[in-house]
């Protein structure tokens with residue numbers, strides 16, 4: 347990542363009175379903002395505040411209706427939702443639409459070389475000739491990051507780049523961003539991980555409902571204050587308090603010696619009724635693979651799964667639903683949602699049979715359900731019949747959760763449920779999870795956010811290399827102990 351030096355030092359982008367609407371919905375209300383050279387600007391705001399829209403206008407991906415954007419150099423952008431073509435190789439994606447040529451022919455060798463170089467700077471193990479379809483979300487994110495750096499630019503916009511990255515990967519990214527800035531570049535950095543703001547930013551800007559409500563030096567505002575500015579009110583504590591499962595609680599799901607090739611190896615545990623069980627570990631430890639195996643999305647090579655004491659054969663998501671298991675995938679755009687379908691259709695997607703009356707789907711009832719979840723989660727949408735791809739990232743996540751809940755599962759496996767969700771909505775989701783547990787539903791919470799696991803669970807499993815490395819309970823459940831087990835250092 348090298349910054350192309352600016353001719354005129356000072357400002358990289360100057361935005362004046364920018365207005366943008368989608369149909370009758372006004373999303374940017376005359377935004378004015380200056381982005382300096384040699385600077386990292388953090389951009390925070392609640393789900394649907396307009397951050398991605400502003401970013402896309404600055405990058406030139408969206409057209410604004412009024413106002414002005416002056417760019418002093420090339421703007422590159424890492425979008426919030428992946429824009430990669432899964433069937434293509436990594437290097438083909440990196441150079442898509444801007445392929446390199448030599449003597450009139452595609453210069454494959456050079457494209458592969460530059461791709462490898464960009465990936466190496468990110469310390470990624472992705473290979474330029476890997477097919478994107480075979481990569482997990484963290485690796486796809488690396489490809490998106492690499493894509494923004496194969497050509498020189500003076501401004502890089504990153505829209506929630508770290509939601510799927512672990513701490514080490516985040517550190518590598520931050521080092522690159524600082525180097526880019528010190529070489530004269532500017533960064534617009536969008537995040538819901540508010541603690542990242544003082545760490546990486548020079549300035550902070552907070553958006554609310556299409557307006558900028560704060561802009562100042564990063565040292566002048568704490569993450570707590572940013573959260574308050576985002577919400578326009580002060581937020582109560584983020585975690586509603588741990589669940590307590592009485593000691594004679596009955597196991598609802600028993601996993602016995604379950605393996606899936608070498609990704610999941612001989613895992614056994616039981617989940618109690620009304621429990622929120624944490625499942626954590628480093629990226630690649632096999633948490634998602636274990637969830638996929640339980641839900642029949644990944645072939646089980648041995649072992650038994652019992653639900654309510656009965657062994658169940660689960661070979662597809664459909665079987666899982668019938669056994670009373672819901673799964674919220676970490677790959678929202680890939681498997682959790684049908685992007686072009688409406689909020690209503692997505693909400694009832696997995697529970698549709700329950701809306702049939704004499705073989706006919708009761709649309710009114712489907713819509714009533716969608717409406718209820720939209721109200722409950724404060725989902726910002728133009729309407730329940732709007733396609734989900736018109737919702738902001740965090741609001742799409744809320745629809746995906748509603749879809750899983752509407753199956754009325756006995757067991758709900760949440761895989762990184764608060765990915766891209768703002769602090770306020772995050773607290774709502776935790777509260778919701780806790781009240782479901784209180785009503786007897788059992789949850790498995792897969793998360794890399796240790797604070798999230800400790801705040802919500804009274805017991806957590808830690809995975810390492812496809813195996814269970816250990817179980818922590820009560821007072822043992824601390825970040826330190828989790829890290830010991832996750833890394834195997836102790």
Ligand SMILES: Nc1ncnc2c1ncn2[C@@H]1O[C@H](COP(=O)(O)OP(=O)(O)OP(=O)(O)O)[C@@H](O)[C@H]1O
Nearest residue numbers: 368373393394395396397398399736737738739740
């Ligand atoms: N293509 C579209 N058509 C209609 N409405 C849209 C479209 N894209 C975005 N919107 C609306 O614009 C508003 C702002 O969306 P935006 O994606 O900019 O929010 P955001 O601040 O990035 O939120 P998040 O934190 O959830 O990513 C949302 O209410 C969204 O529903």
Ligand SMILES: [Mg+2]
Nearest residue numbers: 398426738739
């Ligand atoms: Mg966004």
